[in-house]
Amino acid sequence: MRDSSPIPSSEVTPEETFRNRRFFMKSAIWAGSTLATAGLYRAFSPQAEVRNTGAAIATVAESGVQTSLAADEKVNAFNDIAGYNNFYEFSTDKHAVAEKARHFVTDPWSVQVGGLVHKPRTFDLAELLKFESVERIYRFRCVEGWSMVIPWVGFPLSQLLKMVEPQSTATHVAFESYHDIKQMPDSVYAGIDLPYVEGLRLDEAMHPLTLLATGLYGKTLPNQNGAPARLVVPWKYGFKSIKSVVKITLMDREPPTTWSLANPGEYGFYSNVNPSVDHPRWSQAHERRIGEMGSRPTLMFNGYAEQVAHLYAGMDLKEYF
Amino acid sequence: MKLSADTSFHRQLFFFNGLLPALLILIDGWRGRLGTNPAEFITRTTGVLTLVFLMLTLMVTPLRKLCGWNWLLKQRRLLGLYAFFYGLGHLITYLAYDRDWQLQTVVGDVYKRPFIALGMFSFLLMVPLAVTSTNAMIKKLGGQRWAQLHRLTYYIAIGGVLHYWAIVKSDVTWPRFFAVILALLLGYRVVEGMKKARSAAAPRAS
Numbered sequence: 001m002r003d004s005s006p007i008p009s010s011e012v013t014p015e016e017t018f019r020n021r022r023f024f025m026k027s028a029i030w031a032g033s034t035l036a037t038a039g040l041y042r043a044f045s046p047q048a049e050v051r052n053t054g055a056a057i058a059t060v061a062e063s064g065v066q067t068s069l070a071a072d073e074k075v076n077a078f079n080d081i082a083g084y085n086n087f088y089e090f091s092t093d094k095h096a097v098a099e100k101a102r103h104f105v106t107d108p109w110s111v112q113v114g115g116l117v118h119k120p121r122t123f124d125l126a127e128l129l130k131f132e133s134v135e136r137i138y139r140f141r142c143v144e145g146w147s148m149v150i151p152w153v154g155f156p157l158s159q160l161l162k163m164v165e166p167q168s169t170a171t172h173v174a175f176e177s178y179h180d181i182k183q184m185p186d187s188v189y190a191g192i193d194l195p196y197v198e199g200l201r202l203d204e205a206m207h208p209l210t211l212l213a214t215g216l217y218g219k220t221l222p223n224q225n226g227a228p229a230r231l232v233v234p235w236k237y238g239f240k241s242i243k244s245v246v247k248i249t250l251m252d253r254e255p256p257t258t259w260s261l262a263n264p265g266e267y268g269f270y271s272n273v274n275p276s277v278d279h280p281r282w283s284q285a286h287e288r289r290i291g292e293m294g295s296r297p298t299l300m301f302n303g304y305a306e307q308v309a310h311l312y313a314g315m316d317l318k319e320y321f
Numbered sequence: 322m323k324l325s326a327d328t329s330f331h332r333q334l335f336f337f338n339g340l341l342p343a344l345l346i347l348i349d350g351w352r353g354r355l356g357t358n359p360a361e362f363i364t365r366t367t368g369v370l371t372l373v374f375l376m377l378t379l380m381v382t383p384l385r386k387l388c389g390w391n392w393l394l395k396q397r398r399l400l401g402l403y404a405f406f407y408g409l410g411h412l413i414t415y416l417a418y419d420r421d422w423q424l425q426t427v428v429g430d431v432y433k434r435p436f437i438a439l440g441m442f443s444f445l446l447m448v449p450l451a452v453t454s455t456n457a458m459i460k461k462l463g464g465q466r467w468a469q470l471h472r473l474t475y476y477i478a479i480g481g482v483l484h485y486w487a488i489v490k491s492d493v494t495w496p497r498f499f500a501v502i503l504a505l506l507l508g509y510r511v512v513e514g515m516k517k518a519r520s521a522a523a524p525r526a527s
Contacts, residue, residue, distance in 0.1 A: 026330060037338045041345050044366065046356030084357035092492035095356055144490075146358055191491030262491060281434055281488070288418070290357055295421055 046095040050083040054219030057153050059133045065208060067136055067234070068303060069149065073289075075137060076148040078217050080290050085224045086142065087243060088190035089179060101223040104183055106244070109228050115174070115249035118165035128214060128229050131155040135218070136211060138234040140241075141273045141302045147287045152232055153215030158206045166202065166250050173205040174198075174255035175231060176247035192262045198242040199255035199269065200233065203311055209234055209304060212245070235301040235308045237271045268321035272312070273302035277321050325392050335396045339403040342370055343410070360418035367411035368440075372485065372499050374404035375478045379506040386513070398454050401474070405451040408444050415440075436487035443480030446473050478503055 013021075083098055090100040107125050114120035133153050141147040161173070179195035181187060187194055204210065211232040214221060221227040226243025233240050239259050249255075259267035266280050275285045275298040286295040301308050312320075324330070346363060349355050355362045378400045381393045420426055431438045450471055452458070459467045482503050486496035 022324070025324060029334065033334060033338050034341065037341045038345060041342050041366075044369070045345075045349060046354070046362065080357050088491070092490075092494075094358075146361070189492050189494055191493060281436060282419075286421070288358065288360060295418075 049079050050098045052078045052217055052219055054222060056219055057133050057215045059135045059153055062134045067138055069137055073149050075151055076290055080148060081150055081216060082222045082225060087224055088192060089184040089187045089194060091186050092189060098224040100186060104223040106227040111245055111248060113164050113248045115251055116167040116170040117250050118167060121164060125228055131159060139302050140238055141287060143237040143239055145282060145287055146290055148290045151217055152211060152213045153218060154211040154213035156208055157210045157212045160212060161206060169252045170250040171202050172251045172254055173200050173202060174249040174251055175242045175245055177242055178244040178246045192258055196242060196258045198240055198257050209307055235273055235304040237273060240271050270320050274300060274317055277318055328395055331392060331396055335399050364414045367407050367414055370407040371404055371411055372481050374400055374407060375481055376502050378474060379478060383509050402451060402454055405447045408447055412444055436484050439480050440484040443477045443484060446477045
């Protein structure tokens with residue numbers, strides 16, 4: 001105050017105006033804060049439904065393959081399968097992957113198959129889609145403790161491996177995912193080394209249950225599920241089923257695998273689904289089936305023990321986890 | 322009355338905005354819009370909200386000192402109670418979904434998993450603070466002792482951030498975000514404390 005002369009009455013705000021202004025300010029603060037709080041919550045809440053826009057894939061009927069699903073296990077909705085993905089190249093937020101992978105270019109594509117083989121070759125997308133496709137309804141168990149039932153479309157990996165004729169010294173198969181920082185800018189937040197690499201023992205790779213999947217729900221794979229072609233190993237934790245494969249290499253030793261490199265104490269090479277071998281930070285005895293309340297007991301080898309247990313005869317699965 | 326002195330307005334505003342996320346979770350749950358894995362979403366959201374309110378309570382002092390917003394002090398206990406409220410929600414979600422109400426397994430889980438122990442420890446420290454959050458309790462304990470007890474908030478916040486850091490698989494973006502904010506808030510207090518100590522130690526004319 002420069003001078004202490006009384007304020008002339010003409011300068012005094014009439015009470016009504018004052019009240020109105022006060023009311024207006026309060027209303028604005030109410031509206032602003034509510035919008036901000038709700039907006040923040042919304043930013044973190046799950047995204048909208050994902051639609052199945054793939055092209056249809058013709059499948060052939062097969063007999064003699066038991067994927068042994070109990071009658072009480074329902075196939076998960078497309079939106080569950082295609083709207084909730086671990087694909088760290090695009091995002092570590094499982095609900096955000098579908099949107100982030102929307103513009104991922106999967107055509108042209110090539111898968112380079114080499115290493116200890118007699119006939120190394122590169123398969124382009126058309127050649128991959130030429131294999132006779134079958135539909136396989138498998139359980140899918142994530143190491144995080146959730147699971148789904150997924151109707152994959154694809155072909156047994158053994159068909160592709162037989163074409164390149166593995167040499168007698170080959171004991172393992174290494175896989176590598178596509179990685180391109182330009183197409184996957186958020187991969188800098190992944191917290192794991194990329195490109196993603198995985199591996200199987202040759203007998204696991206040749207097992208009739210092991211698929212190279214090119215589709216689900218009768219249509220080509222959505223980008224977020226590992227288009228155009230991904231591995232599916234139903235008796236192992238999901239991270240073994242490497243997405244968007246660009247390289248398959250036959251080797252004579254155990255190949256390095258991404259999660260084992262990132263955290264060797266928590267993720268082993270084998271990573272077979274096993275209710276009696278816990279993850280160091282959580283139990284694996286139960287799982288949450290997406291779409292169900294409560295939890296269900298986890299099955300040995302994810303319910304495929306009958307078909308795969310012989311692969312591990314005499315092995316201590318706690319040691320080879 | 323100035324808006325900055327309108328305590329009942331502040332109270333209503335803070336109360337409503339603090340409750341809003343819980344209401345939205347309930348509404349979304351009722352509409353079936355909690356995503357593919359609702360259990361995971363509720364667990365994560367309540368956990369993050371606990372940390373958010375812990376950070377807000379710790380922001381009151383710096384904001385008062387730096388911006389002169391002394392009116393915030395009257396809302397601090399409400400913010401703290403919201404941290405407790407969401408922490409309790411987080412704990413109940415864990416007991417319901419992670420433990421399937423098998424309460425006898427909780428002790429073993431705390432023993433087996435350090436990050437669970439961290440979270441549990443932080444929550445248990447919040448209990449005495451929530452219990453003593455009434456005016457009557459401040460009188461009973463005496464302001465000095467009450468303030469001393471409520472400095473547990475620092476340890477609760479540190480425990481909460483470490484608990485978050487220990488559960489993520491590889492992407493520590495969000496735990497790091499909270500860790501940086503907490504480091505700033507605690508760092509501010511350390512610096513202020515050192516300044517105080519220095520001015521107290523300075524020779525004074527008598």
